[in-house]
Amino acid sequence: MEYSLEYFSAAVETAVKNLSFPSTAPRLFEPVRYTLESGGKRLRPVLLLSVFAALSRRDIAEAMNQALGIEIFHNFTLLHDDVMDKADLRRGRPTVHRRWNENAAIISGDAMLTYASMLMSKCPADRLAAVNECFNTTAMGVYEGQQLDMEFERRMNVTVDEYIEMIKLKTSVLLAGACSIGAIMAEATPEISEKLYDYGLALGIAFQLRDDWLDTFGDPAIFGKEIGGDILNRKKTWLLITALGESEGELAAILAENPTDHILIERVRGVYDRLNLNERCSALAESYSQKAIEAIESIEMDADARRFFIELAKNASTRSH
């Protein structure tokens, strides 16, 4: 059994290419194919397949429908999020509602959610109830996270705890759910499934904190995006929330002044630097990577499987793109 990102993600790519869709209204699935073929990290299906492989030592083809289901669900949330955020670009290409229109994005997204559910259900009868329940609970958590994220946009008094709770729901439960479903498919005990859930949850928080960090402190040449977008959008990231709480009104005053883009980024970064948020954000992200690694310490698995999960967890909080 090979444990590498390349191996698992290549298997997912092939399976995505071979997906077939209902044919009565083929235009319904054009945006679906477009979205799925525009790539991305495939992190969720990779997690699901690697957990399945590590716990069962069986052929990952057995859990491929669920892996595709989780990837399609993730892409459905991006599709609807892009409509809600009025985003123009996703992975360097026009978003679905720009390339087609908003209605196509809404209805094709709906079809993706149901299609994800169909793929999830393609599993042995003895695991159907558990897979289903985990998938639906996970999905509901993601919507709750998205709802909280939208509510936070209109609030200036969001606390760090609230922020962590929000990203747990919006980002982490899906990684956690992917791990759990992999464990359920491998017929692991509920205890093991729960530990892997905790692994995914901590991994997701590390991943999101690093995302916030990269947007402000990343190297644009490697990150592949302009730096400072979150600051310009006044996005309630860990950095902004912490600085609002600790800068004694300074950051709030800068935001209220509303200077030009370049000056705004510079001055906000000045506040972040004084509060040492660069290192503190990194340290916090790394502590979650560590939590992830500890969550699976007691689970028996091959050495190269464990190495893979440790690498993945470390990478979440140290990656440069």
Place this chain on the structure above:
Amino acid sequence: MEYSLEYFSAAVETAVKNLSFPSTAPRLFEPVRYTLESGGKRLRPVLLLSVFAALSRRDIAEAMNQALGIEIFHNFTLLHDDVMDKADLRRGRPTVHRRWNENAAIISGDAMLTYASMLMSKCPADRLAAVNECFNTTAMGVYEGQQLDMEFERRMNVTVDEYIEMIKLKTSVLLAGACSIGAIMAEATPEISEKLYDYGLALGIAFQLRDDWLDTFGDPAIFGKEIGGDILNRKKTWLLITALGESEGELAAILAENPTDHILIERVRGVYDRLNLNERCSALAESYSQKAIEAIESIEMDADARRFFIELAKNASTRSH
């Protein structure tokens, strides 16, 4: 066992009122509650419960989760349809995207679809796979129907067969699916479940054809809406499609002329009258009611259950509102 619309729909109303939702992001569910409490015919859960009762003679409480699931799914489709159609009113109240905003309508709709799926899955393990599959296939059919409906808006050459296929998907498969799930919950054989599917399918077409008829020939005092909305919107109903095909260019010329609302309705109705579409549309709808009744002829059930299904089928094509 009581077989009446009032009995089944009252049971659904009570169950809707007692629904509880996750509490982490309560605002996510405000539009859900608003949508569900604004009433409607509850036709789909009534079908599901009545089929369950007729085939099992057991307490309808046993199938209530699935009945609620199908009603929530239906309301989810209305919620997203209203966004796509930019509709202002639904059942006499502002639509969700008007009362809140478009983003609330999108994300709350997504949550409704997953919530419907959760309720569907609350069923004995031996029926879970069948219920799930029927629900997902039905949902996919509804999106395909909605997609075709949107595509038809931009086409002038839609045939009557294409129209019937579209309303089958957009409206009828959900009634058919409701009947099937009721049958599955009652542990009926696949043959019986299929006959009830056909009953729901024919019932749905009768229902939709009567809807088209009412919008043009109905009595506004009883119908509760202005007459002629479909004509003004140039909606591709059975009436418009048939008249476009049979009026030798006359209807197309009237539409191209684009006269004022009142004149447009009068002249289009003039064409419909000359082609005798009032009677022909009624006769076609009634033929589908008849088909529905025949579909369940060979199924054994109590006399008052059969009477209920026959009444429901006849009412679909003869109702005045």
